[in-house]
Amino acid sequence: MKLLAVFLLYASIREAIAVTTNREQRRDTAAFDPSRYDSSDIIYRDVAVIGGGSTGTYGAIKLRDMGKSVVLVEKEQVLGGHENTYIDPTTGTPIDFGVQAYWNIPVVTDFFARFNISIGPYGFSGYSTTFADFTTGQTIPNFTLNYNLLTAYNDQLNKYPDLSWSWNLPSPIPDDLLMPFGQFIEKYSLQDSAYALWTITGGVTNPFLLDQVTVNVMKWLDHAYMDETINGNAVTTTKHDNGELYVKALAELGSDALLSSTVTAAQRPEEGGVSLVVSTPKGDKLIVASKLLITIPLLVGNMKPFDVDDTEENLFKKFHYSCYYVGLVNNTGFPGGYRYLNAAANDTYNIPHFPGLYFINPTIEKGIYLYWYGSLTDLTQEEIESDVATVIHRLSNSTQEPNFLAFASHTPFKLEVTADDITNGFYDQLYALQGHRDTWYTGAAMISHNAGVLWNFTQALLPRIVA
Ligand SMILES: Cc1cc2nc3c(=O)[nH]c(=O)nc-3n(C[C@H](O)[C@H](O)[C@H](O)COP(=O)(O)OP(=O)(O)OC[C@H]3O[C@@H](n4cnc5c(N)ncnc54)[C@H](O)[C@@H]3O)c2cc1C
Structure with missing residues (x-):
């Protein structure tokens, strides 16, 4: 008798879990249904870029230069990520207090020249x-x-x-x-x-x-x-205002940059593009994009809304x-x-x-x-x-x-990951994610903390993304 009661209890709990899961799945699926959105809240693009720091901004601008349509999602109110500039309210003097200098290589000098920003030696x-x-x-x-x-x-x-x-x-x-x-x-x-x-x-x-x-x-x-x-092969802006790059990039991206915004849910099927629900100051938007370029820190918590699979999660959780x-x-x-x-x-x-x-x-x-x-x-x-x-x-x-x-x-x-993870091929496995579920990755977690190196890596990646 006792056994039967336990079994019935177990069955009813399972049924309750199944109902809840189905309900959540239905609700989740409904969030991606374009008919639920005003047409002005649906954004169709070739590439959705996540993160508007150094690499995300570079990637979005360069993709546009390649003739691709982009939308960039950045959680802060400004672009630039590790770049911080303070403008002294009395004198108007800019003071860089995050990123200070850039490696003096063509990918860097070309990007500043593209925005007509003058650079000189750093010291x-x-x-x-x-x-x-x-x-x-x-x-x-x-x-x-x-x-x-x-x-x-x-x-x-x-x-x-x-x-x-x-x-x-x-x-x-x-x-x-x-x-x-x-x-x-x-x-x-x-x-x-x-x-x-x-x-x-x-x-x-x-x-x-x-x-x-x-x-x-x-x-x-x-x-x-x-x-x-x-x-001493480093340059910085002659105005000591590294932020100018991101202000100008934002002006160019215009409404293609969603600031103070985060992805809350994603559908990333094996192929056929991605759909993202994005929470913005102007309400939820639905992004439907052929490709996704992720540049944010690849921590499990940060990546959770992106519908990560076991392979992805097993890698991200090592960081x-x-x-x-x-x-x-x-x-x-x-x-x-x-x-x-x-x-x-x-x-x-x-x-x-x-x-x-x-x-x-x-x-x-x-x-x-x-x-x-x-x-x-x-x-x-x-x-x-x-x-x-x-x-x-x-x-x-x-x-x-x-x-x-x-x-x-x-x-x-x-x-970063441990010596054991590196020995066990962590970075080969991480790089094998490129293109998996129409998702591509750049940014510091993938390659380096040097802006020049990051831009160079991103520049090489973009033709593969749009191929
Ligand atoms: C204090 C400091 C000084 C540095 N100085 C230099 C220097 O002088 N020269 C140099 O080459 N490098 C410097 N670096 C290294 C710097 O990390 C790289 O230059 C470069 O900025 C890294 O770019 P990134 O795009 O990978 O990351 P970030 O620039 O950090 O960009 C990531 C962006 O993603 C956003 N984001 C995060 N999570 C989410 C989310 N869930 N949804 C949406 N957006 C999200 C962040 O707000 C951020 O804007 C410095 C770093 C720091 C911290």
Whole structure:
């Protein structure tokens, strides 16, 4: 009798689940029914681009140049992603506080020229560096930073020319690429350059630099970045307004760019294009596109609305990320003429641990300082600004209250996978997704964190997408 009751209960629960699932499926399917939308809310395009950061903007503009119709979906109110520009309200001076410089290669110079934006050499000078342990405020005497030492690291990097442009790894993958970076530093006697390397690894926080898989470091401190740092082969806009590129791109895209918008549901059959329901400030829109180009961080949570299948989800769930924040502050009490670099007095190679600051640098506008902050876990703006204020008090010995002018979260940053996943062919499997269910991928998770490299990768991908 008891058994029968349990069976009946089990059957009724199953039936209830089936009814709910069917109801949800019906509702989901209905969301893609064009007859439910006003015709002005249905957008038919050749390609839907998701994410309007560096690569999404580049991809959308270039696809239009190729004669394709596009729609771009960006969750923020502006295009640009990791690019942040603050306009000083008093002087009108632009201050870049996210992306600073671009690799001086044709794909970059051509893109700026396309928008008639003047660029010139990147560099900062005119101030001295104070090295201080930000946890105590104590300056570290007789400490130097010599970027010439980076050539020893660069010599090692040069053994792997393919890494510049791809995730094509030698087969079998050399142990050197898979060992923790701290071990790699010891093996190749790079101890003298370890601190200099840390200063340019902004945003690589999880895991700690010395515990990073060496190839993951090499995909950040890559040939592009080394060419920029060692040879000075970097450019920036002459107005110090990297945001201009994205303002002009947005003007050109016009209503083809849906800002403050996200995809809430997707249908991606094996072939025959994609349908996306997009939540926008003007209500839901239905996008019907032949192809989908995804440029956003490929984390499971971010990709959930895209109807991911098991193959996709099993790859995306392997990614972990770093936490990275930037901001501008004035009223610091600093005397001027100095930048402050964090250097741990008692830690290996003087590399500080996180959460904490990389540096506090003067900007083009007198009295306004730029800071970059790394953390192992997600932090709030309030938590970060409180910590930055404490450090400023320590360094300045002033009672002035710092005034925070701008803040941007760049979390999730630097998506990467473990040495085991790399050994097991993660990137071959990820790249095999290209074209799967009419969906294509570019962006930092796929290739690199250098805009020049990303644009180059995207440029090569576009003909395959439209083929
Ligand atoms: C502080 C900082 C400084 C940097 N400096 C440089 C530099 O000087 N030079 C350089 O070459 N590189 C620099 N980088 C590296 C930078 O990551 C790359 O240059 C490049 O911006 C990465 O482009 P992306 O398109 O992959 O990502 P992003 O530019 O981040 O673009 C992704 C876009 O997708 C949007 N998005 C995310 N999720 C969704 C969603 N679900 N739906 C819709 N939209 C979504 C985001 O809002 C964002 O706009 C810097 C990075 C940071 C954080």
